Amino acid sequence: MKEFDSNFAHTVFFWLENPDDIQERAAFEKSLQKFLDNSAYAKTKFIGKPPKASRDVVDGSFTYSLIVTFESAEAQQAYQDEEPHKLFIAESSALWTKVIVYDSKGIN
Template structure:
């Protein structure tokens, strides 16, 4: 009975307080893909606009990406926080296979083609849930 109540409250909490953003879906703990981008000219508003537009278009058209979070670094409040990047992207997938299909899909290739020249560095961290 205790387990049943726990499950009930967990489901209620997810439904009642879950993400409401239409572009955000449930966080899938099977596979997380985190990408950090450093633009060559981060002070250029034109470069930022082009990058954000292309990245948003890519995320809107990806058939495999679940959670789609695009961020910028906040002002670092602690020495352990690395805020040197220009943009971050966190995407989750139902499996490593789905993530590989995402790498090969046309919207991903178009994103790289459109704005790959704008960045000077990209670091990717992939992780599988435990």
């Protein structure tokens, strides 16, 4: 992971259609990692899985999370349009049933 850039954070949650399928999880992880390794814009590149929820306020229903930071909203838009991102969607979109994105701009 590179240094967290507080200018713009892009947080994505994925729900895989078959979250217990080891081969599908491996394919998703490989495609996501390849995408992040080739992104010209993403700074922080965090891929996560939900821990066992210990409190009622924790939503652990997703299969994977992604946190990516950018130097600006313009860099985030360029990331959306870059070829590695488009390839990731083409390779992996059949594996998920739901995706939720939360974008945030830093308050400082």
